[in-house]
C-alpha cells in the first residue's frame with residue numbers, strides 16, 4: 001500500500017470509532033491533505049476495496065453532517081420532563097408493588113420484578129409508548145394487573161381532585177390512576193405532588209419513588225384577576241397543564257390558580 005492510502009485507512013478507522021461531534025476534530029488532526037483531499041483519498045480506498053462499502057458511507061456522512069440530528073418525538077411537555085427527569089428510586093423504600101396502584105414513574109424506573117402485582121391503567125401503556133417504546137415492550141411482560149376505572153370511580157376521583165383544587169392540572173392518565181387507587185382503596189405510588197396531595201386528603205396512603213413526597217396538604221382555588229374573589233374548582237372544569245381558569249362569575253374577568261388562604 002502507498003503511504004497516502006495507509007493514512008486514509010487509518011482515518012476511516014478512527015472515524016468509525018468517533019463518528020459524532022468529535023468527528024470533525026478527528027479529520028482535522030489526522031488528515032494531512034485537507035478535507036477535500038481526504039475525501040478523494042477515501043473514495044480511492046473504497047474503490048480499491050469494494051468489499052467494505054460501509055466505510056465510505058460512514059465517512060461521507062461524518063464529513064457532511066458532523067452532528068446529525070434525529071427528528072424529535074412528539075413532545076409531552078412538562079409531564080415528559082417530570083416523568084423522565086426522576087432520579088432512580090430510593091433504595092430505602094422497601095417492598096414491591098403488590099396491590100398498589102402505580103403511576104407511570106414506577107413503570108419507567110422500577111425493576112420488573114418489583115412491579116409484580118401492581119395495578120395500572122391501560123392508558124399508561126400509551127403514555128409509556130410515547131416516553132420509551134423499549135420500556136413499554138418490557139412492561140408488557142411484567143406481571144401487572146391492567147384495569148380500567150369504572151365511570152363512578154372516575155367521578156369520585158374528579159370530586160376528590162376538585163375538592164383540593166388539583167383537578168384542572170391533572171392529565172387523563174393521572175385521573176385514571178387516581179380513580180383506581182381511590183376506587184379500590186389501594187396505596188398509590190407516585191412522584192406527582194398533585195396526585196399525592198389528592199390521595200392524602202382523600203385518606204389514601206401515597207408513596208413516592210424518589211422525591212420526599214408532599215409534606216403539607218394544600219388546596220387550590222381560582223382567584224379572579226379583576227375583583228379578587230376566590231372560586232372553588234368545579235368537577236366539570238377544563239383540564240390543561242397551565243393557563244387561566246374559567247371567567248369570574250361576578251365580574252367576568254379571567255381567573256388564575258392560587259393557593260387557597262386558610
Ligand SMILES: [Zn+2]
Nearest residue numbers: 224227248251
Ligand atoms: Zn371577578
